[in-house]
Amino acid sequence: MNESNKIKKLAKMGMLVAISIVFVYLIRIPIFPSAPFLEYDPGAIPMLVASFAFGPLSGLIVTVVTAVLQGVTVSAASGPYGILMNVVATGTFVLVSGVIYKKNKTMKMAIIGLICGILAATIIMIPANYIITPLFLGVPTSAVTAILPVIIGFNLIRTGINAAVTFLLYKRVRRFLNS
Numbered sequence: 001m002n003e004s005n006k007i008k009k010l011a012k013m014g015m016l017v018a019i020s021i022v023f024v025y026l027i028r029i030p031i032f033p034s035a036p037f038l039e040y041d042p043g044a045i046p047m048l049v050a051s052f053a054f055g056p057l058s059g060l061i062v063t064v065v066t067a068v069l070q071g072v073t074v075s076a077a078s079g080p081y082g083i084l085m086n087v088v089a090t091g092t093f094v095l096v097s098g099v100i101y102k103k104n105k106t107m108k109m110a111i112i113g114l115i116c117g118i119l120a121a122t123i124i125m126i127p128a129n130y131i132i133t134p135l136f137l138g139v140p141t142s143a144v145t146a147i148l149p150v151i152i153g154f155n156l157i158r159t160g161i162n163a164a165v166t167f168l169l170y171k172r173v174r175r176f177l178n179s
Contacts, residue, residue, distance in 0.1 A: 009054060012177055013062050016046035020066045025074040031154055035147055038154040040161060043070065044090045048117075048166040051098030052110070053177040059094040063087065081136035088128045093121035093159050110170070114163035122155040 001009070024043040030036040047066060051059020064087055071083035078085075097117030101110050129144050129151055144151075 009058070013050055013054065013058060016050045016062050017066045017069065020044075020046040020062070021070050021074060024070050031157055032150050035150045035154070038150065040158050042162060042165060044093060044159070044162040045166050045169065047090060047094045048097055048114075048162065049170055049173060049177070051094045052101050052105075052166070052170055053174060055102055056095050056098030059098045060091055063091045063094050067091075081132070084132060084136075085125075085128065088132070089121050089125050089155065092124045093117040093162075096120040097163070110167060114167060118156065118159040118163055121159050122152060125151060125155050 020043045023045065024041045028039040028041050030039050032038060043066065044063075047059055047063045050062040067083050067086040067090065071078065071080070071086065075082050075086075094117070097113040100113030100116055103109065126148070129148075130141055133139060133144050134141055
């Protein structure tokens with residue numbers, strides 16, 4: 001890849017970071033009344049697009065940069081805890097989806113990659129919540145156990161919506177990103 005193409009790719013990745021932050025700023029929807037702090041946002045869509053367009057490592061870089069910038073701006077109330085949880089959950093989602101799609105860039109592999117990403121992100125957030133939540137929030141693991149069904153449901157819904165929207169949008173934006 002020549003220098004000009006590297007700069008174009010970096011600029012497009014930066015644009016996806018910015019779009020993700022704007023999405024999180026504008027759209028936050030609580031899913032479960034029992035846990036209003038668990039909000040759906042479409043911020044992972046540009047991260048998944050980056051992973052599909054530029055590869056899983058680029059998607060992960062967009063995820064980490066976005067999580068940090070979002071965590072010190074539009075989601076500053078969640079602090080380092082929110083940044084870390086975002087990187088773990090969304091990073092897993094983006095990385096797994098992107099790795100599978102990269103092997104064979106077909107519609108079938110996009111679907112398989114997104115489904116595997118949904119499942120991986122949902123599964124990884126179980127131990128992540130048991131380890132990270134007590135450390136940062138000072139709550140006992142029994143508090144995590146009490147809301148575990150909500151955590152699992154939230155992650156399935158959040159990643160499922162973002163996967164579906166990404167699947168519908170990616171082909172439309174792919175030409176621009178690969179130009």
